[in-house]
Amino acid sequence: MDEMVTDLSRLQFALTALYHFLFVPLTLGLSFLLVIMESVYVMTNRPIWRTVTRFWGKIFGINFVLGVATGLTMEFQFGTNWSYFSHYVGDIFGAPLAIEGLMAFFLEATMVGIMFFGWDRLSKLGHLIVTFLVALGTNLSALWILIANGWMQNPVGAAFNPETMRMEVTDFGAVLFNPIAQAKFVHTVSAGYVIASVLVLGVSAFWLLKGRFVPVARRSFTVAAAFGLAASLSVVVLGDESGYALTDNQKMKLAAIEAAWHTEEAPSGLTIVGIPDLASQTTRYEVKIPWVLGLIATRSLDGTVSGMSELVLKAEDRIASGIVAYDAVETLKVNPTDLAARAQFEAHRSDLGYALLLKRHMADPRNATPAQIKTAAWDTVPDVPVMFWAFRIMAGIGLLMIAMFATAFVLCSLRKHMEARWFLKLAVAAIPLPWIATELGWVVAELGRQPWAIEGVLPTFLANSSLSRAALWTTIIGFTALYGALAVIEIRLILATIRHGPDDGEPQHEPAPAPLAHPLPAAA
Template sequence: EGLMAFFLEATFVGLFFFGWDKLSRVQHLVVAWLVALGSNFSALWILIANGWMQNPVGAEFNPDTMRMEMTSFFDVLFNEVAQAKFVHTVSAGYVTASVFVLGVSAWYLLKGRHIELARRSITIAASFGLASALSVVVLGDESGYSASHTQRMKLAAIEAMWETHPAPAPFTAIGFPDLEARETHYAVEIPWVMGLIGTRSLTHEIPGINDLVDEADQLIRSGIIAYDALMTIREQRDQTPPEVRATFEEHSGDLGYAFLLLRYMDDPRLATDEQIAQAAADTIPGVAPLFWAFRIMVGLGFGFIGVMLYFFYRSSFRGQSYPRWALYAAVAIIPAPWIAAELGWFVAEFGRQPWTVDGVLPTALSVSHLSVQDLLLTLAGFVTFYTILFIVEMGLMVKYVRKGPFQDVEETEAWEARHEHRLRTHDGKGPFAPAGARAASAVDPAFSGKNATPAE
């Protein structure tokens, strides 16, 4: 990520910002695409690393070195979770950009500034945003399908599915999960939908939380066998009997489950049935937060589709005229994609608990050996730095949005004159048509008066 993405971005982002008057249009376009390429490469490698934490393929635990070691770079690279997360996350970023452009352009129309440029920007934002929003939903469905066989407990928790339903499983649209009672109160279910999303079939079951806890109990017991063999290998090294190594190899995939017991004791081999049952119950993440975070995220996702579809329709078939309420709504939803993205990451990371690396390293064992004071100082530094960065970035963003793309009226008219010949339609009704034609075509009679977009 550092070699392929960071240096590419760092090199060309300066040329992008300071090369407007020094580079030709083609050169600046190439620089812009290289910055975008570097950003996407950065996202790719970061999400490959995160995808491995969600689904640790292409690696195994070496009992001689006592560490995880990569066995296949290509398995890590083409990890199905990583690939689904990459395209889903990047598409969400495109939606965020589209909503931002849409909102700023709507604000210009409400203020009666840069009208022609704002209309054109709305058309581009709505078109690109609609495609991106649809991609987010489709690729999010791919993540759900992947979770059905790589992170089954996460999927069951997201759906608050306590028991295994006969195939195809229903989707719980709304309800109130109760972790202590292990049931969902006032659940409203839609038949078949979860089975189709999770398995893409009508015959495969999706296991419920209670069955997965029972399965975790057996995995912990298998992991204890692997832990016992590992301790023997660690003590005897080269003198370890072959049958001990064979036992470890047979149960090594479950070793991480034995580590769940280290939260309660120093030696998992001494665990009682009650402690094993408690560790198995710990594999249930927080169901209610996941349940609601997922549904709010999905609701926002479909909301973006609706918004983009509406503005796409208005820009394509209603002469680029927009009612004022729609423009106000476009401005108001600017923060919404960030909220949806944060909810998505919450589902991804909180749903993985109690694991840092799923099935391999429990979060309880991932704590730092630094003192509490050192950690608080580091955390305070991060909070302070990013708070300052947030304030500076928000200030600059608001400043330049208010300033607009042009300094004055003369510069605005010069920009329109340069682009008029390219965008004027034959009937004189294009966005850069003569003023009279623009005024006639810009206001939808249904939204005349206070509800109409300024025509000039």
Template sequence: MIDQTVVDLSRLQFAATALYHFLFVPLTLGLSFMMAIMESVYVMTGREIWRKMTLFWGTLFGINFAMGVATGIVMEFQFGMNWSYYSHYVGDVFGAPLAIEGLMAFFLEATFVGLFFFGWDKLSKIGHLIVTWLVALGANFSALWILVANGWMQYPVGATFNPDTMRMEITNFMEVIFNPVAQAKFVHTVSAGYVTGAVFVMAISALFLLKGKHIELAKRSMVVAASFGLASALSVVVLGDESGYVATEHQKMKIAAMEAMYHTEDAPAGLALVAFPRADGSIWEIKIPWVLGLITTRSFDQQLPGIDDLVEGAEVRIRNGMVAYDALQALQDDPDNQEARETVADTWEDLGYGLLLKRYRTDIQNASDAEIAMAAQDTVPDVWPLFWTFRLMVGIGFFFIAFFALAFWKASTGTLDKHKWFLYTAVAVLPLPWLAAEAGWIIAEYGRQPWAIEGVLPTFYAASSLTVLDLVLSLAFYVTIYTVLAIIMVILMVKAIKAGPKDYVALLNGEDDEETGLPRQYEDDAKAQPAE
């Protein structure tokens, strides 16, 4: 029987390391493109202030990138350490995009990051600009492959179960790559990262203006962040809508749980703004009619199934999975049993549902109706954490549209630095994009439960056979190390921000001119520029 405590601790450990790691990913994505935009302006105009901006924000990018790499390495090892059966069962599929991501992050992306920092006096302006854009593209390609792997966990396509090896194997790698769930998650995630980068630049620039430091750099940075942030905030909402539409097609239980929709409604379903469970089991809610149905199905007549109907459907699939499991057992006893092989071929897609019964008994062929009903009920994730986490994420998303629309208007009218209330607001909203990003991760991963691979492999069945002590000690170790790394990153960030762009130029290039504070190879360019 499954030790649920081991499974819960394994989930908690992976969740803790993933949430820590995801603190660094969005900022890496956002800052990389803003650096590329700033350096493009420098190359086109030749104005030294834009090179300083690129270097300054590049410093903060470098600190964040290093921490992201350090925290990400452990996550890949956890698949083998904490989720060994998962690695055995789907390693042929999941390992391919993960390996490509490793090549992208640790070879391609890291190489270009090194050239970005140490190639200023060794590359031409155009050459270095190309490197900076490759840093931005490399960061996004790295995210793409991770989300291809994660998207396959949400919607496993392009693979089939091999009863001879007892593993999932790739049948069409293009289907894995162009998985609609993975593609929707990718564009939504990276656009959220762009918002994070824009908010970060706005907040630090606003802090400079409030302190009266690095005025020209701060004002120009805020202009870039305002326009980039508005476009990104709008894209997050649009692409988030697409992600919800795809989830409606392939993860109906997640959508029903996010909306606390237990009963199937007449189409089009209404969107609950707020909802609370009553003592009698009913739900008190305030709804906007039609909105949910129009968003998720893009039609007036297509119904969204409720949780109760989906549980009934899961019960049917569990019974079919029992047939698949029974045929698989017969095939293992006699590999030449052609009837059993054909039965497995016809029913393997429901085998994962049959495995849900392993939580209650080992001989699942003999499961009772009550046990089947309990296993079907297990397909429902915890509703209320998903319900409120989703609304938190969406609320922050719409807030940023309003915030960046205001910032863009103020940038267009030249009043970004005219009102202290706006600058204080820009500083105060700094934590919000991370809060929204972490909420999105919780919705994606927590909402998939009880599955490690949607419909294929239950989470409790994927865990390694570890002891509770092993997991408690390793969890305490990881949380401690990651907390120390997070503190180190904040300290380094604060030091870099306090040092400012002029100090960083000196640090990066070794020597600077005492009068201008610029590297010698840029002195002539700087003197030739008109005063700003």
């Protein structure tokens, strides 16, 4: 086993996934912003709202194309770079991906064409319905993808079959209604709504600062402020729900996020800042808020949050149990009718994946020593410093988004958003922040699952294909160069579209507002 091949395969998938997720959340959010804007047009019959909708529809279209292109490449990697993963769990993992293509993507792709070319061929209400179907298809695509990803985090509704040596579906309903998948879906789409709102708010603020396209800018600003405030509040609330889901299903990930080396007495405190120290298994200079983590993670004052040291001890027990299951499987390979081996396997089947962790250190897990079992158990701890800081930066940006959208909403309500130039500059500068937060969110979600490709079932180092290092470096460099070029093209197209502005024949310039009788000081 060449661990460099595994690391390069992980790197390639991480790069394509993070790159793909630059475009997906913007598509998710813009689709429903278009529905809101066009609904106002249908209800008021004011042409300016048609202009607003069509302009942001262009941005949606540019982003949609690249999102599709990068998503296809990412899905193909399951067959090229992760062939054993596809063989081992393809019966379960492939179903949501297939349904996503058949149900959601075709609906979305078909309706996108009608949305762009049907403005003069459909009634106003008919076109609004098409726009809604585009948004529905976009969000359904995210749902099915996140059902697949959620199953990787919490593999319910499936079991290992020693006759086929693969994981097979036992309850597809449990796969669909996986609590981790549902929590990830609502949290992820809410983050997409925030990203789209920040872009619309920032571009509108830029236009207002320049005095260009003011009718479109001030209406777009108002819609983004209201939608963004609701979305940013939802992200925090639904993120809290995701944290609660981790308490039962991914305790090690939660412990790594909080740098909780040892189990504390209930209720646990929430660490705001600190420096995780791997050598001493402590967090230096930590600042804690008492009780908060216990309330978030357990919804009680008497529930405990397990520390990594205690979870490692449990992993040792599960590895020992998994060795028994592994021995039974090896016996059943030779004699499938061995009833004693079958009973032995059934008693320990849930821990089989833990025995596979030992394959990093030896060919046959049955030969493991206590020291090797302990080493394999510590492999279940993810990169604590990265998890700790990635989560805190993500959460900090989330709180900043709430503050920004709340301010924008108040300014719009007081009709002072066109005069508050300090805030308009802030809105422009804030455009990159939610993208940084969502990328860090995926780092927390995926790095926190390591060393598992499928949590508790299949270690990552066993899931990849037998590729050469040269082949992987070639594709990594090729994909990076290609996607880098496509990113430059998209950004240039979006910037050119923003500079050009709306072009539906509507008046785009309004006289600048009269100055206040008592202008605010510059630092206000």
